[in-house]
Amino acid sequence: MMSVLFAGMTAFALGCALLQGNLSALSDALLTGGSDAVSLMLRLVGGLCLWSGAMEVAVQSGLTRALSQALLPITRRLFPDLPPDSPAMGAISMNLTADLLGLGEAAVPSGLEAMREMEQLQGPGPDASGSMIRFVVLNTASFQLLPATIALLRAQHGSAAPLEILPAVWLTSLLSVSCGLLAAALLERRESHGR
Numbered sequence: 581m582m583s584v585l586f587a588g589m590t591a592f593a594l595g596c597a598l599l600q601g602n603l604s605a606l607s608d609a610l611l612t613g614g615s616d617a618v619s620l621m622l623r624l625v626g627g628l629c630l631w632s633g634a635m636e637v638a639v640q641s642g643l644t645r646a647l648s649q650a651l652l653p654i655t656r657r658l659f660p661d662l663p664p665d666s667p668a669m670g671a672i673s674m675n676l677t678a679d680l681l682g683l684g685e686a687a688v689p690s691g692l693e694a695m696r697e698m699e700q701l702q703g704p705g706p707d708a709s710g711s712m713i714r715f716v717v718l719n720t721a722s723f724q725l726l727p728a729t730i731a732l733l734r735a736q737h738g739s740a741a742p743l744e745i746l747p748a749v750w751l752t753s754l755l756s757v758s759c760g761l762l763a764a765a766l767l768e769r770r771e772s773h774g775r
Contacts (some may be wrong), residue, residue, distance in 0.1 A: 624729070632686045645670075647674075652669075658761075668697030677689045688747040691719050721759075
């Protein structure tokens with residue numbers, strides 16, 4: 581599906597460039613865009629490696645276990661059907677911790693582990709449990725206290741105050757998480773009444 585979408589966008593851009601007589605601008609954009617993307621990724625790799633390493637140190641030192649205990653009052657309310665001492669709850673806490681620090685990329689392994697553990701607890705079946713749905717919503721909306729990746733990008737592009745966006749990030753994160761969890765709760769309630 582993605583290849584069809586990409587081919588369609590490319591054909592559309594080529595058609596527009598032909599109609600407007602901007603083929604040279606399109607070819608320049610294709611050549612410089614690729615190199616710009618590669619250089620941006622190389623600049624981001626350093627920060628990502630640093631934070632991923634910090635997360636691994638946190639796991640090995642037991643800090644994540646302490647954070648998991650600190651998040652237990654919240655996770656217990658969000659996921660009441662999961663045992664508090666289950667591996668799923670630990671993976672969820674790790675994922676939430678990474679999201680709080682704005683490390684979406686570093687949150688992926690713990691997110692996958694949490695889904696695997698919840699699937700084992702649920703047992704076989706084609707439907708996702710309420711906990712799985714709430715976790716996906718929470719992970720996608722992700723409340724961020726410190727958007728590390730965004731701050732790193734802003735600093736690399738010359739921002740004098742890369743963290744000045746914090747109030748806006750906090751507000752939008754809070755709104756997106758609240759709206760997502762509310763929608764999930766309403767749909768789950770509607771689904772349970774429909775059965």
